[in-house]
Amino acid sequence: MANLPILEIPNPILRKRAKRVRSIDKKMLRIAYDMVDTLNAAGGIGLAANQIGQLWRIIVLQMPEEESSRIYFNPEIIKTEGTREVEEGCLSIPNYRGLVTRSVSIKFQGKDYSDNIVTFKAENLLSQAVEHEVDHLNGILYTDHLVAHSELYRVEEPDISHTNEDSSNNNDYLNSSSTIELK
Numbered sequence: 001m002a003n004l005p006i007l008e009i010p011n012p013i014l015r016k017r018a019k020r021v022r023s024i025d026k027k028m029l030r031i032a033y034d035m036v037d038t039l040n041a042a043g044g045i046g047l048a049a050n051q052i053g054q055l056w057r058i059i060v061l062q063m064p065e066e067e068s069s070r071i072y073f074n075p076e077i078i079k080t081e082g083t084r085e086v087e088e089g090c091l092s093i094p095n096y097r098g099l100v101t102r103s104v105s106i107k108f109q110g111k112d113y114s115d116n117i118v119t120f121k122a123e124n125l126l127s128q129a130v131e132h133e134v135d136h137l138n139g140i141l142y143t144d145h146l147v148a149h150s151e152l153y154r155v156e157e158p159d160i161s162h163t164n165e166d167s168s169n170n171n172d173y174l175n176s177s178s179t180i181e182l183k
């Protein structure tokens, strides 16, 4: 397992569409576990395979209240409901945040590491995270969903005094109005 470098814009791989995973074999599991290590080292909430230069439909999520990371292969959003505005960031676009439009809730389907089909309905941070990561697999970045061009802001480098507990300053989806209960 390895903590890999996270690609940043304008790397063209971030704009490519990732391929479906045909079989969840050792190679795919290895990529997924490397993604978990990379995500956790970065202190983020989600990571898509494109972000480590692998064009396979794999996402990993580390929800703040959950002990272990979620790993999904061939994730799909099969239904969305409503729209809302939330603040978002991305590990591939360091030191920026933006106000974007996301769904209020989604219905999700994907496969877990044991090749089982997983479906769930999500709202709040989980819904936002899934939409953000599935977008990555389609070459889409959150900056494509800005409410307005003026709604992208630069944020300061993380203050060292805050980095031990809260590595959130440049990471994914924090201070979203829907997620204040989480952090």
Ligand SMILES: [Zn+2]
Pocket: 089, 090, 091, 092, 132, 136, 172
């Ligand atoms: Zn991202």
